[in-house]
Structure formats: C-alpha cells, structure tokens
Amino acid sequence: MALEFFNTLTRRKEEFVPLNPPHVGLYTCGPTVYNYAHIGNFRAFVFEDLLRRYLEYKGYQVRHVMNITDVEDKIIRAVRETGKRREELTEFYTAEFLRDLDTLRIRRAHVMPRATESIPAIIELIARLIEKGHAYVSEDGSVYYSIRTFPEYGKLSHFKLDELRSTGRVQHDEYTRESVADFALWKAWDEADGEVRWASPWGLGRPGWHIECSAMSMQHLGETFDIHCGGEDLIFPHHEDEIAQSEAATGKPFVRYWLHNAHLLVDGRKMSKSAGNFYTLRDLLAKGWSGREVRYALICAHYREPLNFMLDGLHAARAALQRWDEFLTKLQDTAGDCTDGPLPVGLVQAFEAALDDDLNISAALGVLFEHIRETNKRSVTAPEAAGMLAAWQRFDEVLGFGMPERAEAPADVLALVEQRQAARRARDFARADQLRAQLLQMGWVVEDTPQGPRVKRAAGR
Ligand SMILES: [Zn+2]
Structure with missing residues (x-):
C-alpha cells in the first residue's frame, strides 16, 4: 500500500510522492x-x-x-x-x-x-x-x-x-x-x-x-x-x-x-495559566511522570484528532508501557542467545498498513497490543521470539518508546551464581539459599531451568 497523507492544501488524502526521492x-x-x-x-x-x-x-x-x-x-x-x-x-x-x-x-x-x-x-x-x-x-x-x-x-x-x-x-x-x-x-x-x-x-x-x-x-x-x-x-x-x-x-x-x-x-x-491547567514538560516530570510516558500520552491519538490530555491518559500510558516492557523482556528471556528467527511478516504488514494511512497511530498501536495479547496466550520458541524482537526493534525506530535493556549480569554476580551452583551440587541447600538471598539484595534473581541457572534483573530495578 502507498503512503498517504491528508494535505491541508487540497483537503484530501494524497499519495506521498517526494520531489526528489529518496x-x-x-x-x-x-x-x-x-x-x-x-x-x-x-x-x-x-x-x-x-x-x-x-x-x-x-x-x-x-x-x-x-x-x-x-x-x-x-x-x-x-x-x-x-x-x-x-x-x-x-x-x-x-x-x-x-x-x-x-x-x-x-x-x-x-x-x-x-x-x-x-x-x-x-x-x-x-x-x-x-x-x-x-x-x-x-x-x-x-x-x-x-x-x-x-x-x-x-x-x-x-x-x-x-x-x-x-x-x-x-x-x-x-x-x-x-x-x-x-x-x-x-x-x-x-x-x-x-x-x-x-x-x-x-x-x-x-x-x-x-x-x-x-x-x-x-x-x-x-x-x-x-x-x-x-x-x-x-x-x-x-x-x-x-x-x-x-x-x-x-x-x-x-x-x-x-x-x-x-x-x-x-x-x-x-490550556491556560488562569484556568490552572497549563503544563510544561518540567511540571509533569516534577509530578513523577517520565519523558516516555508523556511521549506516549501525546503520540497515541491520531494527529488530526483533538487530543484531550488528562491524568487518565498518563496512567494509561504508564500501563501500556509496562505491558510493552514486560512483553519484550519476556521475549528477550525466551530468545536467550538466539538472535535469528523468522520475521512475523503479517504483523509488520499490519503495522505499516496502519501508518501508511495518514499515520494512523491508534490503529498501529492497536495492532501491537493485540499481538501482545495473542502471543501471551501461547508458548513461543527461541527463534520465534528472536524474530519478534527484530520486528519490535524496527517498530521502536518509529515509536521511540525504547526497548528494555537486556540485563547482562556483572562478573561478581556471575561468580555468586557459580558458587550457588556448586553448593547445590554438594546438596548444601542452606548455603544455596543464602547465596540466592545475597543475589536478590544486589538486584538479581536466579531461576533454575532445565538448561541450568538463568540470572535476570529483579522486577522493579
Ligand atoms: Zn513558521
């Protein structure tokens, strides 16, 4: 599908053809x-x-x-x-x-x-x-x-x-x-x-x-x-x-x-100063909202629709970004070391079709959150997760919300995980639990999987 914009000059949607592409x-x-x-x-x-x-x-x-x-x-x-x-x-x-x-x-x-x-x-x-x-x-x-x-x-x-x-x-x-x-x-x-x-x-x-x-x-x-x-x-x-x-x-x-x-x-x-509903960005940051939450609240309605900015909208932005982060962190965990997987072509096409239509952001976000709901209902293989991550990385180039950082555990954390494994092998479970608690204090959670221990950032860090 072709990219179309609503042109104020002609008052209709037109295919976008630049003068001197690209x-x-x-x-x-x-x-x-x-x-x-x-x-x-x-x-x-x-x-x-x-x-x-x-x-x-x-x-x-x-x-x-x-x-x-x-x-x-x-x-x-x-x-x-x-x-x-x-x-x-x-x-x-x-x-x-x-x-x-x-x-x-x-x-x-x-x-x-x-x-x-x-x-x-x-x-x-x-x-x-x-x-x-x-x-x-x-x-x-x-x-x-x-x-x-x-x-x-x-x-x-x-x-x-x-x-x-x-x-x-x-x-x-x-x-x-x-x-x-x-x-x-x-x-x-x-x-x-x-x-x-x-x-x-x-x-x-x-x-x-x-x-x-x-x-x-x-x-x-x-x-x-x-x-x-x-x-x-x-x-x-x-x-x-x-x-x-x-x-x-x-x-x-x-x-x-x-x-x-x-x-x-x-x-x-x-918005007016006399009505008491006048906000600069610094006002919102001072109230505890983050830049990406404000970005989400401002971007999520179609640009040609009047936007009614309310506290509710910021709460909704926070919840949406939490779902965004949780989903992507889970994909990162599932993908593990796997970096290559099939691109979810249908998802990419639906995302692009929405934005090609005069930047219909509400439809594009709808596509992504529907994908989160559907994917959360089933199990995903490592290559599948890697393919999805690659697609979301591209979506994020457009949306700019940021991908969750893949937490790489530092050497001292990895050393403790190693000691805990040794304790478990020696069936010294008291020692293993003590090391797990110590890791948690440092902000890291150990999960025991069939492939061995996996360490990740504790929630809320
Ligand atoms: Zn001007």
Whole structure:
C-alpha cells in the first residue's frame, strides 16, 4: 500500500510522492524561545517526530529543518520585563527546549537555524518582494506585504479574499482570523524595541515572524520542498502568509504537502495559566511522570484528532508501557542467545498498513497490543521470539518508546551464581539459599531451568 497523507492544501488524502526521492525536505515551525514550551507545543513536535521517523523507516533520507524564533513581539516584551539581554534570554530557553526534546525522545532537526542568524536571507527575500511589486515601504521604514497582489491568498486556509474584511495594516505577528490585512515583513525600530535591531536598506528594524519561516525554509530546502508541518493554529495567518511571500517571490509552488495537527485540550478545556491547567514538560516530570510516558500520552491519538490530555491518559500510558516492557523482556528471556528467527511478516504488514494511512497511530498501536495479547496466550520458541524482537526493534525506530535493556549480569554476580551452583551440587541447600538471598539484595534473581541457572534483573530495578 502507498503512503498517504491528508494535505491541508487540497483537503484530501494524497499519495506521498517526494520531489526528489529518496530525499525528503521537511520543515517544521519551531518554538519562539521566550519561555518554556508547553505540552500543547510538544503535541506538534511529537507528531512531527512520528512523521519523520516513519519516513526514515520507509527508507527516505529526510532533511529536517526547524527554525528557532529568537526575535519576535513576545521576546521583546520578555526582554523589557526581565531586563535581560535578548541573547541571554533566548539562549537559555533554546537550551531548555533542546533538553525537553531529548527527554521526549524527539529526534533533533538536522538544521535548526535561528532567525537572528538568517537576517541577510530575510532581507534579500524582502527586497525581492519589493522589486516584484508585492511589498511596499511605509513612511516609518516598515515594509508590508500587499495582499491584493497575490490573488491566491487564502488557498491554504480556504478563505476567499473578498469574503474577508480588509483591515488595512497590522504591525503584530498575529492577527485575528476574521481579518485580512497587509502584514509586516520588516518592522521599523522604535524605542520600545531597545537594543533589538538590525540595519537594513529600509533603516534599523527587525523581521516579522512570517518572513522568517519563508526565508529559512527556502534557504535550507530549496524554493519548492516536500512537507511543511505545524499546529492547525498556524494555518492562518502564519502559513498562509508564508505561501504568499514565497510563491510571490519565486513564482514556484512553495510546499507540496501541508500537514497540520489538531489542538490539545487539558481536562476538556483550552490550556491556560488562569484556568490552572497549563503544563510544561518540567511540571509533569516534577509530578513523577517520565519523558516516555508523556511521549506516549501525546503520540497515541491520531494527529488530526483533538487530543484531550488528562491524568487518565498518563496512567494509561504508564500501563501500556509496562505491558510493552514486560512483553519484550519476556521475549528477550525466551530468545536467550538466539538472535535469528523468522520475521512475523503479517504483523509488520499490519503495522505499516496502519501508518501508511495518514499515520494512523491508534490503529498501529492497536495492532501491537493485540499481538501482545495473542502471543501471551501461547508458548513461543527461541527463534520465534528472536524474530519478534527484530520486528519490535524496527517498530521502536518509529515509536521511540525504547526497548528494555537486556540485563547482562556483572562478573561478581556471575561468580555468586557459580558458587550457588556448586553448593547445590554438594546438596548444601542452606548455603544455596543464602547465596540466592545475597543475589536478590544486589538486584538479581536466579531461576533454575532445565538448561541450568538463568540470572535476570529483579522486577522493579
Ligand atoms: Zn513558521
């Protein structure tokens, strides 16, 4: 079966055919680094990680670019409020963001350009838009995009331009859904911006948010590339504006597949600090949840379904991962030294068929947990267990939950096991029991099997 994605641009599922296989260009809008990212943000990043990992599983060579927005209205406000330098503030939250990605087992993008390091590319793109008549310089030295020069404006969000009320110009990076306005590509410096300013042909100022993503994506992926992702709240105006800027400048299609994840609710409500249901990753870690449990809770619903994040979901994630670990540990024990076995082809096909269908993760997880239930009902041979382990290792490349570590007993433990065997052979059972207790204290359990003693990690270690 072919891999299909729901494309926001065409509003239907389409077969995914990259421009230049096996290469795939993937751009995902990154964080604005003025504070810790919250779990609503991480829903998008976890979904994008699933997408990238599955493309890699399918054999594509993905080039993943994620921008870091380190100049923006909210950052300037935070600089004013904290009295910190912009560099200091954004470097701190960028480092925290990267740490959170690692905790959630999200593969880092290959390129993570900062907006402030991309100013020349941004200025060049703005100049191109002015030259082609799609942008104009205002009295104060700001540059605006002229929406009426791009008749296709609205094609991503499926708004018709003449149905929208034009409200003139907006300075802010975000404006309301109901209004359409010429938006700022370059914002002239004013006193409130403090030290945050760069020289441009139009005077001192700073770039707007939307132009950053057009400039950085095209700089690193080319003028037309395969996939652009983000949360559905970015469709309008951010991504609509990216299309207008990029396609007006190049005359070429900007992005071939647009994938957007639905929003996240917490306890059935929109997450907000005032409602007391606002969580960062560090909040959840402090409550005793692990990164992989949060990853599971964020990944387990289909990305286009709104996700209601609740305590129940984290408990369910913990239980699911426990089953995952127990099953795989048992397979490891059964396989023993056997590393070669038949791949469970039907299982692999069912897993792939689910994900080929617009990343239907709930179906894919359903396939795996059904397999656990069925396998637990019967006995499994060592080669069979080895084949299953090989398949699950591949599934885990996509899911990123991690395989349980095969516990290799250290030499001192093995020596005690040997002494215990000697005691048993001498029928000194008191001594053998004493050694078993000593091993348990060290975190190891000995099982006597027909093939001899087998040592494994005690549960809960
Ligand atoms: Zn963006």
